[in-house]
Amino acid sequence: MAQTDxxxxxxxxxxxxxxxxxxxxxxxxxxxEAAGANLAAVGYHFGSKADLMAAVGRRVIEPIxxxxxxxxxxxxxxxPEPSVAELVEAFARxxxxxxxxxxxxxxxxxxxxxxxxxxxxxxxxxAILVDPAEEMHGWMGAAEEAVQDRYLAAFTRAxxxxxxxxxxxxxxxxxxxxxxxxxxxxxQPPAAGEAxxxxxxxxxxxxxxxxxxxxxx
Amino acid sequence: MAQTDxxxxxxxxxxxxxxxxxxxxxxxxxxxEAAGANLAAVGYHFGSKADLMAAVGRRVIEPIxxxxxxxxxxxxxxxPEPSVAELVEAFARxxxxxxxxxxxxxxxxxxxxxxxxxxxxxxxxxAILVDPAEEMHGWMGAAEEAVQDRYLAAFTRAxxxxxxxxxxxxxxxxxxxxxxxxxxxxxQPPAAGEAxxxxxxxxxxxxxxxxxxxxxx
DNA sequence: GTCTATAGAACGATAGAC
DNA sequence: GTCTATCGTTCTATAGAC
Numbered sequence: 371m372a373q374t375d376x377x378x379x380x381x382x383x384x385x386x387x388x389x390x391x392x393x394x395x396x397x398x399x400x401x402x403e404a405a406g407a408n409l410a411a412v413g414y415h416f417g418s419k420a421d422l423m424a425a426v427g428r429r430v431i432e433p434i435x436x437x438x439x440x441x442x443x444x445x446x447x448x449x450p451e452p453s454v455a456e457l458v459e460a461f462a463r464x465x466x467x468x469x470x471x472x473x474x475x476x477x478x479x480x481x482x483x484x485x486x487x488x489x490x491x492x493x494x495x496x497a498i499l500v501d502p503a504e505e506m507h508g509w510m511g512a513a514e515e516a517v518q519d520r521y522l523a524a525f526t527r528a529x530x531x532x533x534x535x536x537x538x539x540x541x542x543x544x545x546x547x548x549x550x551x552x553x554x555x556x557x558q559p560p561a562a563g564e565a566x567x568x569x570x571x572x573x574x575x576x577x578x579x580x581x582x583x584x585x586x587x
Numbered sequence: 588m589a590q591t592d593x594x595x596x597x598x599x600x601x602x603x604x605x606x607x608x609x610x611x612x613x614x615x616x617x618x619x620e621a622a623g624a625n626l627a628a629v630g631y632h633f634g635s636k637a638d639l640m641a642a643v644g645r646r647v648i649e650p651i652x653x654x655x656x657x658x659x660x661x662x663x664x665x666x667p668e669p670s671v672a673e674l675v676e677a678f679a680r681x682x683x684x685x686x687x688x689x690x691x692x693x694x695x696x697x698x699x700x701x702x703x704x705x706x707x708x709x710x711x712x713x714a715i716l717v718d719p720a721e722e723m724h725g726w727m728g729a730a731e732e733a734v735q736d737r738y739l740a741a742f743t744r745a746x747x748x749x750x751x752x753x754x755x756x757x758x759x760x761x762x763x764x765x766x767x768x769x770x771x772x773x774x775q776p777p778a779a780g781e782a783x784x785x786x787x788x789x790x791x792x793x794x795x796x797x798x799x800x801x802x803x804x
Numbered sequence: 805g806t807c808t809a810t811a812g813a814a815c816g817a818t819a820g821a822c
Numbered sequence: 823g824t825c826t827a828t829c830g831t832t833c834t835a836t837a838g839a840c
Contacts, residue, residue: 376823391720395719397815399814414824496717500766502769503609503612536789542770546763546765547763553762569753580789580790581793593805628806636834
């Protein structure tokens with residue numbers, strides 16, 4: 371098995387390009403050329419560009435959702451009322467990590483390396499979250515919402531003073547902070563992934579634990 | 588002056604469409620049709636699609652950068668060492684507000700209203716921050732960096748225990764949280780702009796004030 | 805300054821040979 | 823399953839009439 375499946379090579383290339391350039395900014399031709407495949411292969415294997423995006427998205431989101439759910443199970447199994455910091459870590463860590471995968475599905479880098487491995491998938495997650503194209507996130511399913519609802523309930527117990535609406539805002543804030551290394555000044559070092567993750571957990575634990583916002587003054 | 592300038596109508600339409608669909612997702616045709624202008628007018632008034640984006644971006648960013656600088660001046664003029672919450676508010680409020688404009692430049696909504704007025708410009712800012720297309724943010728200038736550096740220095744004095752790198756991360760976190768209402772579940776109410784702003788300030792003041800992240804354990 | 809018309813390239817999708 | 827070839831559309835940009 372010196373060479374990967376064409377279908378998998380297309381998925382890998384599309385994952386990288388969609389993350390880097392967004393959905394509208396990536397052409398099917400660019401994907402197939404990066405994958406060393408034929409233009410028509412996307413139509414054959416996936417049907418359309420939007421269907422390719424859905425396949426790419428599901429491949430990266432599903433194990434993360436599962437890891438988030440498992441982490442919450444583990445947490446609630448240990449203590450009935452986990453701390454805010456523990457909840458933040460359980461929810462956010464699978465969004466950053468790469469190695470949480472156990473199956474033999476991925477593991478081949480198409481080209482000569484590129485990204486350090488980490489921050490590759492998290493970049494696609496960010497792209498999915500912020501891309502305005504409907505095709506980029508329209509395929510998301512009920513499993514993701516169910517896990518988010520479970521975390522919302524756990525955060526509600528850990529932060530009883532916060533209104534449900536504000537808590538929804540804060541939970542979205544966790545996802546927004548994931549986008550931090552995509553933002554603004556080009557000044558950032560390219561491979562600060564590990565430090566970024568630890569800084570983000572500090573940042574988010576404090577933010578989630580903030581006292582409730584008072585009523586409009 | 589019953590009718591606005593063609594050039595201004597194009598800027599208004601482009602501002603809305605770039606914010607909603609991103610740079611690659613917006614065609615020049617869509618802009619001119621929304622503006623009630625001719626396709627060739629973009630070439631005549633701006634030169635190219637990328638130049639149009641730069642004009643749109645500068646029009647929205649410049650008054651915000653000026654307001655951020657003025658707010659910091661006002662703050663430092665009152666007290667030599669402002670609090671973290673004061674700095675967050677001074678930096679973030681111009682990013683949310685619409686009414687900080689004093690000139691008579693804008694003020695005409697092309698269609699029948701649409702957005703409530705607020706959150707219209709902040710949506711473009713978010714789009715500028717997260718869009719992967721180089722044309723969406725490549726035009727940003729030194730004025731924005733200078734203001735960010737001034738805030739970075741002020742935050743450094745207010746938070747002496749944080750390393751400069753972590754502080755840069757947190758400052759980017761402020762911008763990332765701006766993107767919160769673009770994220771994920773469609774569940775959000777459409778015009779929650781005012782509540783979102785207050786929740787964001789609470790969230791960010793707590794996040795910025797977090798104790799330093801320890802060295803890697 | 806505004807328009808029509810079009811050049812020239814890139815796009816997504818697919819028919820059909822192998 | 824992989825390829826070539828191409829259809830029909832849409833794109834940005836611009837020449838040139840008014």
